[in-house]
Amino acid sequence: MSERAAPFYCPYCGDEDIRPDGEHHGQWRCGACTRVWTLKYVGLGRPSLDQEVAR
Template identity: 55%
Template sequence: MSERAAPYYCPYCGDEDLVPEEGAAVKGEGYPWSCLSCARVFRVKYVGLRSASLSAPSRPTEGNS
């Protein structure tokens, strides 16, 4: 698996004009990406998969329960 997976959208403004931020890589923390639209630099990191054996978190219900 590649260490650099390209994001499709900026998480801040939603624009697609992203370029890799070269020279700022930190092993294990993902590569930074620069949004040319809003001028923010961000990292995207894959954490892992949630276990299927865990039950879904309980959601609050409306009304008095």
């Protein structure tokens, strides 16, 4: 099994100076804009009904 993927840039300002932050897994801090956010994998989604009809 491979390591968990990490984000490459801040979703707010686009800067690449991000680091893990906080006590819980998935919390990140941007060094440029100082925002802190949580990254969480939810899962795979099912195709919507519109996409199934288009096939």
